[in-house]
Amino acid sequence: MNGVILLSLIPAAVLATFSCKNQAGNNVDWFAVYKMPIVPGDTSINGVQDGVGFYYLDAKSPGAFVPSTKMLNDTKQAIAYTLQQFYTKQNDSTVFHPYDGDSDTDDGGDASESTKYGHTKDSGQDYGQTMLCMTFKYAELSKIGTQLFYNRPSIYSSFLPTTMSAANPDLVNALAAQYSKNASSIFSLTTKGGVTFTSFAKSKYFNADLYDSLVAPTLKTDLTVESWRRGGLISLQCSLTYHANDALSIHVGNTPEFSYTKDHSKMARSTDSSKPYVCIGDINRMTSQYVRGGGTLCTNSSSLWGAFNVIATQNSC
Numbered sequence: 576m577n578g579v580i581l582l583s584l585i586p587a588a589v590l591a592t593f594s595c596k597n598q599a600g601n602n603v604d605w606f607a608v609y610k611m612p613i614v615p616g617d618t619s620i621n622g623v624q625d626g627v628g629f630y631y632l633d634a635k636s637p638g639a640f641v642p643s644t645k646m647l648n649d650t651k652q653a654i655a656y657t658l659q660q661f662y663t664k665q666n667d668s669t670v671f672h673p674y675d676g677d678s679d680t681d682d683g684g685d686a687s688e689s690t691k692y693g694h695t696k697d698s699g700q701d702y703g704q705t706m707l708c709m710t711f712k713y714a715e716l717s718k719i720g721t722q723l724f725y726n727r728p729s730i731y732s733s734f735l736p737t738t739m740s741a742a743n744p745d746l747v748n749a750l751a752a753q754y755s756k757n758a759s760s761i762f763s764l765t766t767k768g769g770v771t772f773t774s775f776a777k778s779k780y781f782n783a784d785l786y787d788s789l790v791a792p793t794l795k796t797d798l799t800v801e802s803w804r805r806g807g808l809i810s811l812q813c814s815l816t817y818h819a820n821d822a823l824s825i826h827v828g829n830t831p832e833f834s835y836t837k838d839h840s841k842m843a844r845s846t847d848s849s850k851p852y853v854c855i856g857d858i859n860r861m862t863s864q865y866v867r868g869g870g871t872l873c874t875n876s877s878s879l880w881g882a883f884n885v886i887a888t889q890n891s892c
Contacts, residue, residue, distance in 0.1 A: 598631060606633035621642075626701055703833065705840040711767060727868035801843070802835075809861065819860065851880030
């Protein structure tokens with residue numbers, strides 16, 4: 576389950592013939608998944624009682640989440656098909672391989688590690704989670720490397736071919752556990768299929784909430800954010816021109832509504848329908864996250880905005 580969660584948290588720089596794969600194993604520009612938490616006794620989708628059920632959408636059908644007939648522990652579904660490309664090529668010296676993992680103090684992990692590094696998860700069954708895969712051309716790798724340089728993920732294994740090193744200095748630094756002393760970075764990333772995402776990254780030196788202080792004012796819209804909030808809650812910043820509210824419960828498809836306390840997603844949706852942004856990322860709205868690296872990827876899409884209309888209740892000013 577570790578690799579499944581990591582796919583949602585790091586932008587997939589898919590090189591050479593690598594691509595995100597759809598539910599049938601065919602190439603797709605991008606896909607998104609909303610994994611459900613364990614819901615005892617529920618039969619709305621396959622695997623939901625065991626925490627391996629999920630909803631899926633992709634670039635070819637972005638308007639609505641579709642319940643997956645396959646479960647996360649099945650080898651014939653989008654995430655497995657996508658990751659298998661990397662496993663098959665893991666000994667290929669011409670391909671860049673990042674392996675990323677981190678225990679989390681929110682779940683009882685080591686606090687010194689958790690507050691130092693960017694946020695990744697090591698178990699995916701109990702709680703909900705959002706996942707995003709994007710297919711990029713090689714030209715975008717340098718910008719992705721810069722964002723990792725800010726995010727400070729805990730990369731425990733990697734291989735970067737020397738032919739790629741000179742053109743990707745920030746990625747080299749990130750892989751060497753050297754991280755930016757600057758506060759934040761914003762880049763526009765374009766997928767192979769031409770879809771634009773705005774990538775927001777912050778280092779621990781940002782020392783503020785990513786959504787209130789960077790994403791909302793940049794996109795010029797209020798946001799409703801679903802994230803893990805179990806301590807050090809952030810008060811609503813109602814005096815800001817643009818600010819973030821917090822989701823209180825989630826309702827996806829026919830799966831029963833569940834509390835934000837059952838969800839490890841880091842997802843945001845604009846409140847302004849004329850600016851239909853959806854963001855998927857890796858950092859929570861808690862005061863402990865002020866000094867932690869992390870980021871989110873946002874895209875302007877009416878179809879996705881409609882599909883992510885899953886926040887059932889929220890707080891507000």
